[in-house]
Amino acid sequence: MTDEHGVADQSRQPIARKAYYSIGEVCELTGLKPHVLRYWESQFRILQPGKNQAGNRVYRPREIKVVVLLKHLLYTRKFTIEGAKQRLEELRNEGAIEERLDGVLPAEFLTELKTELSQLLDTLTPPKPAAAPSDEGASSAS
DSSP states (O other): OBOTTSOBOGGGSOTTOOSOEEHHHHHHHHTOOHHHHHHHHHHOTTOOOEEOTTSOEEEOHHHHHHHHHHHIIIIISOOOHHHHHHHHHHHHHHTOHHHHHHTOOOHHHHHHHHHHHHHHHHHHSOOOOOOOOOOHHHHHHO
16 A cells, blocks of 8 residues: 555555465465365366476465455355356456455455464564663662
């Protein structure tokens, strides 16, 4: 997000934005199991993560957005696989799929992410030093 001067608000930027994420990291981010992601890859042409030199799946941020959109359609909106395919095709035909990918994060996902980031911040923030006890006896003796 940017302010009125076009300067990015660093407090809203992801802590570790990466070019590629492993299937385990995507599972952690989305709350899905690896077999679900692999199944969705077989069902949705739009979801085609690349593979690294070792042959492991690597997801780019765009593919993670697709996963979140699919999760929203299938779990929240209760679409069937065929219904989700049809909806994705409608969005693609309307030219609105990229817009949907950017605006799909459900509130509970954002709330959970905010909680996790707050916990991480608490973990990374050094404790404040304890205030030194005042020595009242020494000041009144002078």
